[in-house]
Amino acid sequence: MTHMLTDLSRQSLAGLRLLLVMTVLTGVLYPAAVWAAGQGFGDRADGSPVRVDGQVVGSRLLGQQFEGQEWFMSRPSVNDYDTLASAPSNLGPLSPDLVASIEQRRSEVAAREGVDESEVPADAVTASGSGLDPQVSVAYANLQAPRVARANGLPLGDVEDLIADATTGRGFGFLGEPAVNVLELNVALAAAARGGD
């Protein structure tokens, strides 16, 4: 027993020294090397910031909260797009609370867009996995187009073109889902609305 304990403490000391060496290698040099290599990809390593008139107004990867008739709306978020509290709702598949919120969101979206409830797509009534989903489905963007065009005094066709520009297809043509980036769309929309004044 004493022998085992002596052996354990001797081995632990070697382990401590190895841990310190590995901390320098994998905990300092490695992330620094990735940072250095990452500088070759423009501002992606810094969170893909979006600028308007030189001011950072967000990241193209992080969703934002929009209210008001003139904007395209993001998906529901349980944290109101607070990036210091990324989270899903964690409500279960049979949760009566979740079913009730889905039904409430459905009637709100249908009323806001002036469409039948059956036309509201699933992403418009469900909260995302991060609470920071930067995108909506093409169907949800198109559903909002007539209202946004009216509120900004733009022809519907122009707004639909902006949606097409902000749409990312599937990776390699088949990975993931096509989706529309809401911040990029709204930045382009604001520019178009200003240009039309």
Next chain:
Amino acid sequence: MSDTLGGLLTIALLVALLAAVYVPYGDYMARVYTSTTHLRVERLVYRLSGVSPDAEQGARSYATSVVGFSLVSIVVLMGIQLGQAVLPMDRGLPHVPFWMSFNTAVSFVTNTNWQSYSGESTLGFAAQMAGLAVQNFLSAAVGIAIAVALIRGFVRSRSGSLGNFWVDLTRGTIRILLPISFVAAVLLVAGGVVQSFSDLTMQTLAGHSQVLTGGPVASQEAIKELGNNGGGFFNANSAHPFENPSSYTNFLQVSLILVTPVALTRTLGTMLGNRRQGLAILGVMGVLYTLTLVAATWAEVTGQGAAAQAAGAAMEGKETRFGEWASALFVASTTATSTGAVNASHDSLTPVGGGAALVNMMLGEIVPGGVGAGIYGILMMAILAVFVAGLMVGRTPELLGKKISAQQMTYVALYTLTTPALVLVGAGVAIALDPTSEAMGNSGGHGFSEVLYAFTSAANNNGSAFGGLTVTSDFFQITLGLAMLIGRLVPIVLVLLLAGSLAEQGTVPATAGTLPTHKPLFVGMLVGVIVIMTGLTYFPSLALGPIAEALV
């Protein structure tokens, strides 16, 4: 292109990619652990650590090294969290509460990466990269080392040694995990994953205040998936757009999760000098993985359950860029390996989808399991399978030229009992206590599933969660911490003792009466043994949770 075709092509590309690297990567890993020469940087590591790399260790010495190293790592990682306010780049955050630091240290050292903390609001950059991410590398390298030691037990004859733990640990980190992680991390940055050292607060387009969170995310993300760790930089893990911004980065992450556990079956075959044995083991893993992938994909894509039906699709807790197919593929892959990263909320999965995630963990993390842990786990089940076969025909069971006697079966029996005991006793005690119902994020059967999932994930060292359960009470921090610690170290010690007992034996030649373990008959038997063992152990608890929910 339809969602279905896109989803099927994604799986086809994944299989093609894994098949392409299977032989070169698997054989490379075999060379890493059989080579007799040390790299210059490795010699430096050994000199600085004061270990002699050419000394061989027996089972007890090897196990003592693993346990000693793990305990030291836990103490150091707790110290980093408790003192993070004095570290650089602390983002002005206070020290981590004591029991949370215990739970988190155990979690990362045991390769579980269960997260009772929220990364963006709890930890500074130094604590993440020089504390947590270091254990991402080392705990993964420990897992592979144990698998290699067990394989040496089968290969060696009349030998008292299993290799040298410090050499196996160092080589796994420097020759395997570090180079692949670097390449993967750079690809992730190219795909938009953040790698910076500062936050930026700004006004959004609509005039709200938002923080553009920075951090060494890409470097941590790469090893998080490659090492089957799973601890996210942010609370939302791989659902967070800064961890996993696109369908490309998502595909890369799923590939990183699966590549090492799959290729290690080739390493097994090559080191044994019996490559068909490696393929047979891969076949067993493939059959069971496919079953759970199909179940999860069917349930998510068809949108089972009241919420999905109300919404028109199972998009609650899922990101638009991934959709149901890529989310289901991630669910199956992260729970079939012991990764535990998530790109969608597991708590909001359909009943069958969440059930598939639970079952994958309950299988014991062996289809294909965590890096290294999957190989030693499935070899333990293979011993059980030859034992059952031996009982049926009345012969002494053998596996890979080694006789399986009472001593070996004792180790295997204790191994197979450890994790289920932790899961069922832990979940049972938690459910019996009053405060647990307050901690549940959902009521009824789903609340029970949250607790069952937590103990299953902890004891099997997976780390994913039904996140609605509030696990920050001292009760959960301590009990789940102990489940992770016991669920990791006790099986490892048993595997090493078994490996030592195998290495001491001579090798018995195969005869006409030997059960061939590289043929389809044995693949079928092993699948059967795994399914029956898991079913007998967990069916009653599954019936109270996901099965009841699926039948509503």
